[in-house]
Amino acid sequence: MEETRIGVFVCKCGTNIAGFLDVSDIAEYSSTLPDVVFTKVNLFTCSEAGISEIKNAIVQHNLNRVVVSACTPRTHEPTFRAACQEAGLNPFLFEFVNIREHVSWVHKNDREKGTKKARDLIRMGVARAALLEPKEFIEVPVLNEAIIIGGGVAGLSSAVSLAKRGFKVHLVERSNKLGGRLLDLNIIQPEMTSAKGIIEDILHEAENLPLINIYKGYKPVDLKGCIGAYKMIVENSKKETKEIDSGVIILASGTRMLDPSPYYGYNGRNIITQYELEKLLSNEDLEINNNVVMIQCVGSRNSENVFCGKICCMEAIKNSILLKERDDRIDVYIIYRDIQALGHENERLLRKAKNLGVRFIHYSAEKPPEVTKDAVKIYSDILNREFNIPYSLAVLATPQIPHSDAQELSRILKVPTDENNFFLEAHMKLRPIDFATDGIFICGSARWPCTVNEAIYQAEACAARASIPLGNGKVKVEPINSLLDEDICRGCGLCVSLCPYKAIELVNTDKGKKAKIIIAACKGCGVCGSTCYRHAITMSHYKDEQLLAQIEACFKE
Amino acid sequence: MQYATNVRIIRVMCGGRVDLEMIFSAFLNGADGVFIGTCLKGECHYTSGNLQAEARIIFAKHILKYTGLTEKRVKLSMMSSAESGKFVSSVSDFIETIIAEGKLPDDANTQRKLHAAYRAVMGEKIRWLAGKKTEFETDGNLYGEKFTPHEINRLFREVAQDEVLTQEIILLLENSPLTIKELAEITNIPPRRAVRQIANMLRLGIVRQDGSKDNAPAFTAGNNKRLIEVIR
Numbered sequence: 171m172e173e174t175r176i177g178v179f180v181c182k183c184g185t186n187i188a189g190f191l192d193v194s195d196i197a198e199y200s201s202t203l204p205d206v207v208f209t210k211v212n213l214f215t216c217s218e219a220g221i222s223e224i225k226n227a228i229v230q231h232n233l234n235r236v237v238v239s240a241c242t243p244r245t246h247e248p249t250f251r252a253a254c255q256e257a258g259l260n261p262f263l264f265e266f267v268n269i270r271e272h273v274s275w276v277h278k279n280d281r282e283k284g285t286k287k288a289r290d291l292i293r294m295g296v297a298r299a300a301l302l303e304p305k306e307f308i309e310v311p312v313l314n315e316a317i318i319i320g321g322g323v324a325g326l327s328s329a330v331s332l333a334k335r336g337f338k339v340h341l342v343e344r345s346n347k348l349g350g351r352l353l354d355l356n357i358i359q360p361e362m363t364s365a366k367g368i369i370e371d372i373l374h375e376a377e378n379l380p381l382i383n384i385y386k387g388y389k390p391v392d393l394k395g396c397i398g399a400y401k402m403i404v405e406n407s408k409k410e411t412k413e414i415d416s417g418v419i420i421l422a423s424g425t426r427m428l429d430p431s432p433y434y435g436y437n438g439r440n441i442i443t444q445y446e447l448e449k450l451l452s453n454e455d456l457e458i459n460n461n462v463v464m465i466q467c468v469g470s471r472n473s474e475n476v477f478c479g480k481i482c483c484m485e486a487i488k489n490s491i492l493l494k495e496r497d498d499r500i501d502v503y504i505i506y507r508d509i510q511a512l513g514h515e516n517e518r519l520l521r522k523a524k525n526l527g528v529r530f531i532h533y534s535a536e537k538p539p540e541v542t543k544d545a546v547k548i549y550s551d552i553l554n555r556e557f558n559i560p561y562s563l564a565v566l567a568t569p570q571i572p573h574s575d576a577q578e579l580s581r582i583l584k585v586p587t588d589e590n591n592f593f594l595e596a597h598m599k600l601r602p603i604d605f606a607t608d609g610i611f612i613c614g615s616a617r618w619p620c621t622v623n624e625a626i627y628q629a630e631a632c633a634a635r636a637s638i639p640l641g642n643g644k645v646k647v648e649p650i651n652s653l654l655d656e657d658i659c660r661g662c663g664l665c666v667s668l669c670p671y672k673a674i675e676l677v678n679t680d681k682g683k684k685a686k687i688i689i690a691a692c693k694g695c696g697v698c699g700s701t702c703y704r705h706a707i708t709m710s711h712y713k714d715e716q717l718l719a720q721i722e723a724c725f726k727e
Numbered sequence: 728m729q730y731a732t733n734v735r736i737i738r739v740m741c742g743g744r745v746d747l748e749m750i751f752s753a754f755l756n757g758a759d760g761v762f763i764g765t766c767l768k769g770e771c772h773y774t775s776g777n778l779q780a781e782a783r784i785i786f787a788k789h790i791l792k793y794t795g796l797t798e799k800r801v802k803l804s805m806m807s808s809a810e811s812g813k814f815v816s817s818v819s820d821f822i823e824t825i826i827a828e829g830k831l832p833d834d835a836n837t838q839r840k841l842h843a844a845y846r847a848v849m850g851e852k853i854r855w856l857a858g859k860k861t862e863f864e865t866d867g868n869l870y871g872e873k874f875t876p877h878e879i880n881r882l883f884r885e886v887a888q889d890e891v892l893t894q895e896i897i898l899l900l901e902n903s904p905l906t907i908k909e910l911a912e913i914t915n916i917p918p919r920r921a922v923r924q925i926a927n928m929l930r931l932g933i934v935r936q937d938g939s940k941d942n943a944p945a946f947t948a949g950n951n952k953r954l955i956e957v958i959r
Contacts, residue, residue, distance in 0.1 A: 273732075276728060276729055277729065278729060279729065280732055284732055290735050294735065294737070394774075581767070581807050581809070584766075586811075587809055606808075650740060664855065668775075668861075670775045694773075695741040695744065695773030696739070696744030696776070697743035699744070699746070700743060700744055700745060700746035700747075700779070700783075701857065701858035703850070703852075703854035704851075705849070712739060714746065717744075717749055718752055721749060721753050721756055724735050724737075724756065724758070725756040725757040
């Protein structure tokens with residue numbers, strides 16, 4: 171038998187791992203483990219340099235197993251498997267040990283015990299690696315149709331983009347009207363184009379593309395399947411359900427506006443939100459005869475909603491410009507905590523507002539403004555004095571917040587949300603519009619409040635990403651499936667009744683009744699193997715002996 | 728998001744992959760507790776693996792209780808992959824429980840009982856019943872009789888006790904012939920229970936009489952090929 175030669179690569183992940191664990195100790199320890207013939211510390215194993223070190227080591231040291239102890243397999247397993255393959259090593263002879271999410275990030279205050287845990291996990295990974303066997307990926311077909319959740323600007327843009335590529339799209343919108351928030355907006359900065367113009371163009375396109383199926387008034391209630399063959403149940407308010415099949419899913423469910431009523435005496439008449447001001451400004455006959463005072467960060471960046479509303483600064487600046495251009499006699503005040511005007515177009519608009527005479531007054535979170543019946547009282551911590559500004563209109567910048575049923579949707583799709591209930595992508599930089607679950611993508615404000623152009627380019631990116639499996643018509647999946655030892659099987663049929671995928675059948679052989687695994691249907695859950703009282707079934711790549719070796723190694727310091 | 732460093736994580740594709748063998752192998756190797764995280768009910772990524780895991784955990788708990796260890800040493804927690812906060816609080820609670828229970832005793836008695844437990848979960852009866860739980864609850868047994876959770880629990884408890892005791896007696900008798908009185912003393916069961924157990928085991932041929940001590944018959948392990956052949 172070939173000698174087992176394991177290479178262990180320990181990643182510092184910049185300071186993400188090295189900042190909290192003793193990486194050189196971990197590497198030194200790894201080199202003492204059975205079958206380990208090569209150990210290397212990398213600053214970033216996933217970098218070009220790290221990858222070529224793996225490839226070189228495989229060739230130079232004749233490695234036949236590779237263990238990388240770094241981050242989560244969810245982001246970099248494909249990267250490292252590819253590196254192995256390029257150096258001539260079967261990608262399933264690679265084992266990933268997670269010492270970032272499982273160790274350094276969650277044990278930031280205990281360097282010693284964290285380092286010990288990392289050593290243990292690597293020892294377990296090395297024990298498993300030694301028993302790994304070469305495998306080949308399995309190809310499964312992908313139904314070339316997409317489900318898009320949300321009929322706002324993001325969802326519609328994705329739908330149009332996919333339909334133009336020739337893919338059938340099922341667009342599910344919870345309300346009875348397509349178009350989303352853009353229907354209520356006035357002018358979109360920085361180009362100062364009409365919001366209605368933008369959305370009407372996209373709607374017109376969407377409604378004239380026969381490949382787009384629209385489900386108005388429906389929302390998802392259940393999802394089964396995986397990439398290539400999703401099956402979603404949608405339901406309307408009358409509890410009528412429909413079943414939709416698709417290969418991929420794009421989530422563009424957007425947000426709702428925060429209820430402004432607890433803030434600054436909001437009354438909807440002369441104390442309104444920026445969102446309501448949009449509607450007023452689209453009215454030609456709007457008459458304002460005194461000051462307009464805009465208050466920023468209302469109900470955001472506090473203990474309840476810790477996040478920044480992101481679009482409210484530019485919305486206020488844009489609306490202040492529109493007000494000044496409409497009637498120069500109106501005095502506009504923007505009372506702010508920090509102004510977010512990123513990018514040269516926004517910077518230009520900020521300058522323009524200042525040149526037009528819009529006044530910016532800074533306040534601190536500790537001393538928020540007070541809105542009385544006819545004036546806004548504000549203490550400027552820069553000028554160290556208080557202002558009393560009479561107003562005819564006070565405008566509150568309330569943020570967009572996640573839908574109240576975001577958690578429910580998160581559970582149905584099995585995709586995560588962050589601590590604010592916004593949906594969370596697989597990786598901020600490397601996979602910004604993918605979810606960690608294959609075949610589900612995210613765009614628009616459901617991820618984080620975003621501008622219209624951001625929503626559109628995210629939507630286009632989603633359509634492009636989704637087109638890869640849709641266009642290929644197939645996708646590679648892990649070759650994790652049941653393996654049967656026919657000699658041990660007694661043909662009792664317990665596994666047949668337990669298999670959720672009907673992937674096992676009983677067949678008559680010359681040795682009597684025996685189970686037979688239908689590999690194409692097997693999804694690899696392992697229920698049959700872990701139940702079989704004859705121990706006749708195990709799982710490829712998660713074999714009993716591989717997992718038991720890990721358990722045993724856990725306690726063998 | 729921070730938690731204590733006491734856990735060592737093993738990746739499996741589904742809770743349904745966690746074999747009772749793995750749980751008791753962990754205890755035999757020195758684990759003080761075993762935590763299994765699965766998908767929420769009705770939301771299993773693999774449709775029903777979490778329910779199978781749950782069935783096995785009922786057995787694991789009864790077995791632990793019978794071996795004199797607390798059932799708290801094994802915990803199944805259902806959560807969505809999106810609920811990292813729930814994972815942290817669930818694992819942290821478990822670590823606290825285990826620290827309060829203390830390290831797993833490593834005396835010969837506990838080790839023998841754990842060894843018996845390991846053999847029991849490798850055997851036919853427990854594995855078969857664990858696999859049949861969902862069917863018993865929804866479709867009923869061969870006669871269409873559906874089991875309530877209470878009935879399942881009672882059945883699993885009785886079978887767990889019986890199977891572990893059987894294996895423990897075999898383990899003891901593999902070493903040296905013993906009388907019923909000695910067996911009852913070592914295994915800490917009432918002599919009447921020991922008589923019944925040995926009678927059953929004699930009937931099945933897995934123990935046989937081998938001489939006598941102090942005028943009492945002594946027993947030794949019989950031909951256990953069928954019982955042991957599946958045990959690696």
